[in-house]
Amino acid sequence: MISDLSKKWKTVLLTEAVDILDNLRKPINSRERQKRINGKAKSDLYPYYGATGQVGLIDGYLTEGEYVLIGEDGAPFLDRSKPKAYKIVGRTWVNNHAHILKGKIGVSLNDFILYYLNSIDYKFYVNGTTRLKLTKGSLSAIPIPLPVLSIQKVIVSKIEELFSELDKSIEQLKTAQQQLKTYRQAVLKWAFEGRLTNEHVKEGELPEGWRIVNLNKIGHWTGGGTPSKRMQEYWLNGNILWVTPKDMKYKKILDSGDKITKGSIGQSSAKMIKEGSILFVVRSGILRRVLPIAIAGNDLTTNQDLQSLTLNEGFSSEYVYWYCVSKESVIRDSFSKDGTTVDSIDVPKLKSFEIKVPMEPEQHQIVAEIESRLSVADNLEATIKTSLQQAESLRQSILKQAFEGKLI
Incomplete structure (x- = not known):
């Protein structure tokens, strides 16, 4: 009113x-x-x-x-x-x-x-x-x-007073967001130093029972391919996921924008990849910002811009996923083909990337610790995001009230 x-x-x-x-x-x-x-x-x-x-x-x-x-x-x-x-x-x-x-x-x-x-x-x-x-x-x-001008001055003064208080709250929320980002990075760092599951391990030490292996030694790699677009029978009514970089938005890939038929796999460069495999984008403009990594949530196929690692027995998909995520910037920056603007990853170097691995039971324990702690952080992040949206709505509400004469 x-x-x-x-x-x-x-x-x-x-x-x-x-x-x-x-x-x-x-x-x-x-x-x-x-x-x-x-x-x-x-x-x-x-x-x-x-x-x-x-x-x-x-x-x-x-x-x-x-x-x-x-x-x-x-x-x-x-x-x-x-x-x-x-x-x-x-x-x-x-x-x-x-x-x-x-x-x-x-x-x-x-x-x-x-x-x-x-x-x-x-x-x-x-x-x-x-x-x-x-x-x-x-x-x-x-x-x-x-x-009149005197009332305009009062209204402006009241708006600026309320905006100042609002800006302080927004700054506190953004600080909390940054602290959560730092916390997530710390959780992953501690996890792969063994410090979430080994109380007495010191920073820089390899915990007892852990080993260092490269990705090429813990599974086998599969490239991707694209069935001919001219062959409609390869795409019409397909039910097998065909994953491209644009589909790599979540930890686990359960759907994709395109699907191909089973018959197209034997007749093209597309290959079936087992559920639980680790998917890496190795060629895309998106690599200039981030290296997308995911887990195959079903048996699926990918295009030629992805490489897939199907793990041997004794290696947890979630453990390897989180380890690679924790080193995403290292992989992206160190293994780029041109070394400057990243459009593609050097696949042989990616395959030689070393990871620290405990025995399988401890891998599962570490994953549980990571996901429990990051779940709390994600919930807090969602709350902060909602609060920031509400703050912007409040800014509009302040202006609306100001010009309805409700602030004086």
Whole structure:
């Protein structure tokens, strides 16, 4: 319910509250900007702004002072959790992807305008399909409730007070997230040093009964293949999983985007891989960020971008999986074919990767310890994620109440 106070505020079109100064903006492409800043000291450069924030530097400025910018295109107009407007101060340069606004003297405050523009729903003001656009005409026609300047100042002050408290809470949640990440890494480190199951083992020592073996000695490897797409009978009504890098999203692969027929396996390079095998992506653009590793949850096949390790008796799939996950960055960075940007893994080097292995009963014990501890961490992570989402919803709620007159 809107408060009685806000009912006394007059509502005007945005163009009556602000000056739209799009004549002050000018686009300069990145190549030209680079030419202009080469060899110049940072102190001689100025921020260059676009739809959602600073996008670079330039050796000159077109605006000086305080302004509010809002995207013309390229802004997240339909995502209520993300800001569409932001403030700039000082000497700056703005390109043509953002509108430049300034509160009219004696009429409106820049901060009041800023918060209001980040509170409203833009679905009625933007147009376009692939790239939404907020035209100057649509922007000008946005209605805004406008109390007197003294009330605007009180509202801005209250918003900033509440946002400050909210930001502190968000920072604490993000710190907790980072601590959980560190904890997960520590759990895996302790596990494969034997310190979760051997109380007296010292860091750097190999626990009694453990051995070091390479992956090539604990099972056999299988490559993948792709049945001919021209042979419809290989794909039509298939029921055997055919796994590609895009399917490698979970610890255990139980489904895939594509399936092939049993008959296609004997007639193509695709090979059947046993349930419980360890799957490694060895060729994909995704390797620049992470090395996907998984366990085959069923008998399945893969394409040529994966290698599969079917384990011998005495080796736990879950143990080998978690060990390789704990060393994911080492494998990815050390075994990349080019050594810099990782697009593929050197398979012979991967096969020679050494792991520390206890007897099978202790492997199962270690897996139980890992999964018990990481389960607690996962539950906490889910709670934190929910809290962060609620915090962003609360930010919108604060703005909504502010412009309904409920904060004063």
